[in-house]
Amino acid sequence: MNVLVTGGAGYIGGTVAALLMEQGHTVTIVDSLVHAKANEVPKGANFVEADIADRPRLESLLNEMKPDGVLHFAALIEAGDSMRVPEVYFRNNTASTLSLLEAMHATGTQNLVFSSTAAVYGEPEAVPIPETARLAPTNPYGESKLLVEYMLKWFHQLHGLRYASLRYFNVAGALPHRGEAHEPETHIIPLILDVALGRRDKILIYGDDYDTPDGSCIRDYIHVADLADAHILALDALKRESRIICNLGNGTGFSVKEVIEAARKVTGKPIPAEIKPRRAGDPARLVASAEEARRILGWVPKTPEIDRILESAWQWHQQRYANR
Template identity: 65%
Template sequence: MNILVTGGAGYIGGTVCRMLLGGDHSVTVLDNLCHSKRLAVADGVKFVEGDLADRALVEKTLQEGKFDGVMHFAALIEAGESMQRPEIYFRNNTASTLTLLEAMLATGHDKLVFSSTAACYGDPEKIPILEDAKLAPTNPYGESKLLVEYMLRWMNQIHGFRYASLRYFNVAGAIEGYGEAHEPESHLIPLILDVAMGRRASIKIFGQDYPTKDGTCVRDYIHVQDLADAHLLALGALKEKSRLIYNIGTGQGFTVREVIESVQRVTGRPIAVEECPRRLGDPVVLVASSEKIKAELGWRPKFPELDQIILSAWEWHKKRYS
């Protein structure tokens, strides 16, 4: 297949690009490099530097490529920042995606795999979370992604636009030669690994009084390769299905302190902790049920254990700074 990947210079998008190339697919990446570098783009892809808000560029890219599908990862991803600057999240994540959808419709492209988020659920009423759970984001980041899901639903109903919306939980780990390197970094596992490497003095824990086993937030962690596998399966399924919505996680929840303990086990190094007040917009518990994608597409995580996920990230982290 010939695939357009928006945000293909990022962590998840870049991983998917490498797996697509490994499966002998052709890949074009569209990325504005706002939080990445040209070096992060996989060898062997066609690279277009630009912004999704540039309708003319997006249409030109689609017309020239004549793609079998689009995988859409380009977005701002910091929930905390979205509580301070919501406007840039609605501009970048929602409005720019509308530009992409308009360009796809104008050029006859009708298959999209959308990088959504568990933040669409907010504070869930039941754990594990099912796909039909109430959608009530607690931050503008989640709302900006949910608005895209609403747009996709109407595009499907009115135009027959085919899409898969994958609601991720916390993504971590690395594949051979490629891992997580946001600029700036804000995700828990790479930040803890920075402490293990001596590149950071301590890891901040935001909130110690949540109603959980040790007072810290609980999250479901998924290996980036398992997530990439889900994208490839979803894209293939759009040949027969017109609308797919799946959670992607392992169904296991870990507190922030348990993640720190896992890093200590894997690395054999002590991790200093700095206790900080809660952050606005952080849900207490987010744990997925991924039974639907398992039943319908046969997806199975190859890295179900947290220590496995962290070990792959640690091995990449060490090579990165060696």
């Protein structure tokens, strides 16, 4: 296949792009490099430095490529930050995606796999969360992604767009050559591993008074390689399905405190922790039911264990700073 990957210099998009090329597919990456660096573009990919809000540039590229499909990862991803500057998230995540959809429609590009989020559910009424659950985001980040899902529904209904919307939870872990590195870093596993390496004094736990067994938030963690497999399966599934909406997760949740304790075991380091007040917009529990992904995509996570996810991240994290 000939595939366009937006946000392909990032952690998830870059992992998917790399695995696509390992399977023999041709990959073109579009990334603005606002939150990534040029050296993070996977080797072997065609690279175009551009913003997906630039519709004329995208139309020209799509006309030139005539791709079999688009994998759309380009977005801002920090739920907490979205509570501070919601307008930035609606512009970057929602309005920019509309530019991409317009360019796809104008060029007859029909297959899209969208990187959505479990944040579209907000505070769930039942756990694990099915795809039929109420959609009620508790932060602008989740709302910005849900608005995209609404657009996809109408482009599908009125313009024939074939799409898969993959709602996923906490992505973690690493491949030997690629891991999680955001600037600035806000995700829990790389932050915990920074403490283990002595790069930070402690890990902060935001809230220990949630309605959970140990008071800290519970999340469903998925290995980035398993996530990448699901996106590739979804793109292939669009040959037979015109609309796919499914969760990606392990169906098992781990609390913040449990993840920290697992990291202590994996790294052999004490990893001091400090309790801080809750962050606005953080649901207590987010755990997926991934039965639809199993049924429609034939997807089964290969690395569901939190210890193994942490081990892969720890190995890469140590390599990352070995020569610094």
